[in-house]
Amino acid sequence: MTKNELITALAAQKPELSKRDVNLAVKNIITLLYKTVCSGKRIEIRNFGSFSIKIRSAQDKRNPKTGEKIRVPDRNVLRFKPSRKLGAQVKTFQQH
Structure with a gap:
């Protein structure tokens, strides 16, 4: 929508x-x-879910082309956690 x-x-x-x-x-x-x-x-909307920012900590990764190690710094990630009611409705939803 x-x-x-x-x-x-x-x-x-x-x-x-x-x-x-x-x-x-x-x-x-x-x-x-x-x-x-x-x-x-944090934003919480009853019977819908909550929005918050989660800090994803720094990680060591590898460049897939070169195999070189690189450091990915900390970053903020938007997180949505559905309410139990919404989660249950989504689980039972059947797409036609």
Whole structure:
């Protein structure tokens, strides 16, 4: 689902709201989520999941072409952990 599809679906569910208002609300929510995660804080949405930043520690790797050892530095990785409810729904989902 794209952002535009989300806005259209929400506007259809709430006809009392204009599509412009729904667009603004979605934009503000996404901006707030973005800023929160980028500041290092954790976001938890009940029955959906949580977003957090995990630090992946430095590792020694090998260049596959040359076999040379290289050091990969620490890095931040965005992590999403689904809620138990969402995880259970995904496990039972069957694609046709």
